Amino acid sequence: MGNAPSTLTQYDIEEVQEHCNKLFNQQEIVSLYQRFCQLDRTAKGFISSDEFMSVPEFAMNPLAQRLLKMVDGLNFKDFVVFLSAFSAKASIEQKAALIFKVYDSDGNGKVTFNDIIEVLSDMAEQREIYDTRRRVWTTKGEDQEAAKKEFIEHLKVLEQELGNKSYFGGDEFGFVDVVFIPFYSWFHAYETLANFKIEESFPKIIEWAKRCMQRESVAKALPDQNKVYEFIFELKKRLGI
Known part of the structure; x- marks a missing residue:
């Protein structure tokens, strides 16, 4: 046309x-x-x-x-x-392909840590939740405790939205799940650096994340939690945090 x-x-x-x-x-x-x-x-x-x-x-x-x-x-x-890609009839591969293109900042066919950081930085301009997550690992003492409390409040909202559903959209793995599941890779780092356990307070979120990770396409796409922690640990040292 x-x-x-x-x-x-x-x-x-x-x-x-x-x-x-x-x-x-x-x-x-x-x-x-x-x-x-x-x-x-x-x-x-x-x-x-x-x-x-x-x-x-x-x-x-x-x-x-x-x-x-x-x-x-x-x-x-x-x-x-x-x-x-936003249609309810779209396959997870089609939804994931769209999200992948959003995260693949330089268009090289790979999603690196730098790509994820850039996306999160973009989101930070209008998303308070990103600033909270960032402060969980970039601050110490009272500031970190305050950030941790805010982060927990955000998780409460997510768990309330998830409810008893298998996925955020219901019984099918959908677009919202594709958007949120990358943050699961950061959970170990948040827990270790801020000394708290997400699963103790938000078991449904963890169950949802593990359910998502059972999908081969998801498991292959996300970075290992330990590698994310190592990346943040090294970044903290370089920044003198």
Whole structure:
């Protein structure tokens, strides 16, 4: 599709449906096209970064600049493919691939510790929870105790949201789980450096994390907890903390 037509033909709808592996039904594709046309204000057939940033929910996202690299200049077909990763019908591989691209800062096909740090730094601008986690391992004494208490409060919110569900979305491993599970790799470091046990107060969070780790795709993607601790320990020494 070049310049965006005012309506989709049945052929267009079926073509787009094939392009996104039928993760959206025909009515959903029509609704997405209406939204696409609203964003594509000059009917040029693609959405620019400025037009994406006009969406408040997108502009407020702490990872907006990273996402922009993935969505700038998308035509309608590719716009639907991008959104298909958020579909309930999308496989975990498709969801994980999107998150991987977000974390892979330099696009070298690997997620390194530096990539994770950069993502967390981006999130820090608008996410109090990251600042709390950072202070757990960068401070001592009363400051660390205060950070630990705040971190525990954040975990309380997460455990309340998880409830008795197997995963945050219910019975299926989903997008929210993909977003949160990387932080599990840091738990051992937090516990060791701040001298507390997460499992004692938040057994459901740990059960959820272990359930996620039983997935081969998750286990292979995440760094070993001991290596994360060693990385932070060395970083603390270099920074003189």
